[in-house]
Amino acid sequence: MMAGVKGGFAISIDDVFAAHQRIADHIIRTPAIESERISNRLGCRVFFKAENLQHAGAFKTRGAVNAVMSLNDEDARRGVVTHSSGNHAAALARAAALRGIDAHVVMPENSSPKKMAAVRSYGCEPVLCGPSTPEREAAAESLRQKTGATLIHPFETPAVMAGQGTVGIELIDQIDSLDAILVQVGGGGLLSGVLIAVKSLRPDIKVFAVEPELADDTARSLKAGSPQSPTRYDTVADGLRTEVGANAFPIIRDLVDGIFLVKETAILAAMRLIAEEVHLVAEPSGAVSLAGLIDQAEQFQGQKVAVVISGGNLSFGACTMGTH
Amino acid sequence: MMAGVKGGFAISIDDVFAAHQRIADHIIRTPAIESERISNRLGCRVFFKAENLQHAGAFKTRGAVNAVMSLNDEDARRGVVTHSSGNHAAALARAAALRGIDAHVVMPENSSPKKMAAVRSYGCEPVLCGPSTPEREAAAESLRQKTGATLIHPFETPAVMAGQGTVGIELIDQIDSLDAILVQVGGGGLLSGVLIAVKSLRPDIKVFAVEPELADDTARSLKAGSPQSPTRYDTVADGLRTEVGANAFPIIRDLVDGIFLVKETAILAAMRLIAEEVHLVAEPSGAVSLAGLIDQAEQFQGQKVAVVISGGNLSFGACTMGTH
Numbered sequence: 001m002m003a004g005v006k007g008g009f010a011i012s013i014d015d016v017f018a019a020h021q022r023i024a025d026h027i028i029r030t031p032a033i034e035s036e037r038i039s040n041r042l043g044c045r046v047f048f049k050a051e052n053l054q055h056a057g058a059f060k061t062r063g064a065v066n067a068v069m070s071l072n073d074e075d076a077r078r079g080v081v082t083h084s085s086g087n088h089a090a091a092l093a094r095a096a097a098l099r100g101i102d103a104h105v106v107m108p109e110n111s112s113p114k115k116m117a118a119v120r121s122y123g124c125e126p127v128l129c130g131p132s133t134p135e136r137e138a139a140a141e142s143l144r145q146k147t148g149a150t151l152i153h154p155f156e157t158p159a160v161m162a163g164q165g166t167v168g169i170e171l172i173d174q175i176d177s178l179d180a181i182l183v184q185v186g187g188g189g190l191l192s193g194v195l196i197a198v199k200s201l202r203p204d205i206k207v208f209a210v211e212p213e214l215a216d217d218t219a220r221s222l223k224a225g226s227p228q229s230p231t232r233y234d235t236v237a238d239g240l241r242t243e244v245g246a247n248a249f250p251i252i253r254d255l256v257d258g259i260f261l262v263k264e265t266a267i268l269a270a271m272r273l274i275a276e277e278v279h280l281v282a283e284p285s286g287a288v289s290l291a292g293l294i295d296q297a298e299q300f301q302g303q304k305v306a307v308v309i310s311g312g313n314l315s316f317g318a319c320t321m322g323t324h
Numbered sequence: 325m326m327a328g329v330k331g332g333f334a335i336s337i338d339d340v341f342a343a344h345q346r347i348a349d350h351i352i353r354t355p356a357i358e359s360e361r362i363s364n365r366l367g368c369r370v371f372f373k374a375e376n377l378q379h380a381g382a383f384k385t386r387g388a389v390n391a392v393m394s395l396n397d398e399d400a401r402r403g404v405v406t407h408s409s410g411n412h413a414a415a416l417a418r419a420a421a422l423r424g425i426d427a428h429v430v431m432p433e434n435s436s437p438k439k440m441a442a443v444r445s446y447g448c449e450p451v452l453c454g455p456s457t458p459e460r461e462a463a464a465e466s467l468r469q470k471t472g473a474t475l476i477h478p479f480e481t482p483a484v485m486a487g488q489g490t491v492g493i494e495l496i497d498q499i500d501s502l503d504a505i506l507v508q509v510g511g512g513g514l515l516s517g518v519l520i521a522v523k524s525l526r527p528d529i530k531v532f533a534v535e536p537e538l539a540d541d542t543a544r545s546l547k548a549g550s551p552q553s554p555t556r557y558d559t560v561a562d563g564l565r566t567e568v569g570a571n572a573f574p575i576i577r578d579l580v581d582g583i584f585l586v587k588e589t590a591i592l593a594a595m596r597l598i599a600e601e602v603h604l605v606a607e608p609s610g611a612v613s614l615a616g617l618i619d620q621a622e623q624f625q626g627q628k629v630a631v632v633i634s635g636g637n638l639s640f641g642a643c644t645m646g647t648h
Contacts, residue, residue: 028357028358030355031354031355031357031377033352033355033377034352036379036380037445040445052603053355053357053602053603053604055360056360057603114600121361121364272640275605275636275638275640276438276605276638276639276640278377279376279377279381279604279605279606279636280377280603280604280605281599281600281603281604281605282603312599312603314599314600315600316596316599316600
């Protein structure tokens with residue numbers, strides 16, 4: 001155990017190191033791109049960790065690959081199962097295909113057609129279910145019992161958390177003298193993984209969470225001292241509508257340097273700014289960290305700050321982009 | 325002079341090497357990102373050289389920085405001048421600001437407001453003129469005579485061509501066993517620079533040009549054996565409406581492995597595919613090389629192919645991106 005992080009969490013820095021080695025050949029080491037224009041505008045040097053360029057379009061690929069490649073051969077033969085409306089679904093389908101095993105992916109019937117198509121593109125037909133969390137969990141559990149497949153939860157499975165934490169290892173390596181990292185939080189898999197990595201290796205780097213005001217369960221959980229449920233599920237940042245995970249929460253509670261809440265309009269403005277000025281396509285969920293930085297720019301003046309951008313799985317109509 | 329490239333061209337590999345060193349601290353070494361989905365779709369491994377993530381949004385920054393940093397102090401003091409409706413204008417304004425000298429940038433009055441704003445963002449007020457080439461050239465020449473500034477042409481200035489050629493050096497370094505590079509051609513600065521770099525260092529790598537059917541002057545010039553004028557100026561790929569340069573033409577004629585013409589619909593489809601599947605924002609001009617690869621995919625089966633993506637300087641309306 002290194003300085004700065006006590007033991008007893010669901011994952012340790014050794015798990016993140018192991019994930020880093022295990023997944024290296026199967027993921028993209030995404031660039032951390034500085035945007036000079038946004039740096040000038042905000043008064044700090046802003047680096048975009050471009051996980052929207054990751055295979056399957058999101059950081060979820062890291063955790064999914066790590067979880068699938070961690071299985072012993074006997075478990076692997078029985079396949080994997082998950083429920084997800086979003087990028088974890090495609091990421092797990094891809095990871096299972098890489099290992100040549102079955103993936104059983106439960107998706108709510110109101111999932112985005114594009115995200116369903118992404119799952120199919122990896123040779124996996126999603127199993128549809130009702131939209132509520134109990135319906136999703138029941139469908140996944142039923143498949144698990146029938147097939148003996150291993151559940152790979154989108155954020156609660158420790159191997160998933162460790163895989164997402166490799167974003168932190170890469171950022172430390174890619175940006176000299178980094179001062180702070182801003183990370184969006186939904187279930188907390190990415191945030192907790194990054195916290196374990198960064199606070200173990202470079203406790204001087206601040207790590208802040210950013211969460212939509214309309215999905216503020218993590219902020220309320222930190223105040224209450226225990227995980228609180230969401231009260232609504234309608235933020236435009238659809239990837240962050242979940243409640244913070246039981247494995248992630250203690251890590252976030254003990255290690256995060258602060259949490260910023262952002263408005264819906266700020267999320268959409270950040271998404272547009274990322275497209276127009278950085279020339280990256282991010283989903284609303286993947287633009288939340290920049291929204292937080294814009295709101296809080298004053299406290300980062302002169303610093304080097306990384307924001308994690310993810311999930312570019314959007315559709316563009318024929319009329320959507322103009323040269324003027 | 326290395327194997328494969330004779331002398332007598334406007335630039336040599338030594339010029340490209342010198343540019344590579346000169347500009348290193350002032351540009352982004354842009355990533356060459358593989359898109360697994362597009363690779364699977366096309367049957368070859370496709371790498372996107374993401375020059376849309378370059379400072380000022382386009383590869384033009386390389387040539388502009390190289391040209392400005394190549395000036396001796398006396399010339400530099402009198403500033404630089406150019407005419408451009410596009411990304412070279414902003415790139416030169418930025419390069420001049422880096423060196424602390426004046427830039428006089430002539431832009432047609434019908435230029436995109438976004439591109440004018442980009443020039444202003446580097447502290448340079450564009451000088452507006454009529455839209456025709458003679459009007460642009462006259463306005464720039466008048467400014468040159470008045471100020472003594474050095475003309476930095478968007479593609480004819482050898483230092484600009486050498487700067488764009490650094491894309492070729494980086495690609496060779498970034499992608500093992502690369503088989504082919506597809507490069508869009510307008511004035512030919514990028515194409516000729518890449519040809520000098522690649523054919524000097526790795527003559528086994530094929531380099532193909534891609535040009536809009538509606539701006540086919542380079543294809544006609546290659547057939548005729550001498551530079552031919554454009555017959556129309558209405559391709560959606562507005563950065564490629566210029567005629568091929570007199571300095572670039574002999575390089576292209578002697579070294580290019582072929583030229584592909586693409587339809588307007590193919591350019592727009594490629595731009596959309598880049599946004600939806602790769603999650604990068606490219607201008608139509610910057611999507612032309614992918615359009616060529618899609619058309620010609622059959623001849624690249626099983627190969628490793630790089631396409632140069634550039635210019636993400638688009639505007640997005642509030643309604644332009646959807647999660648479904």
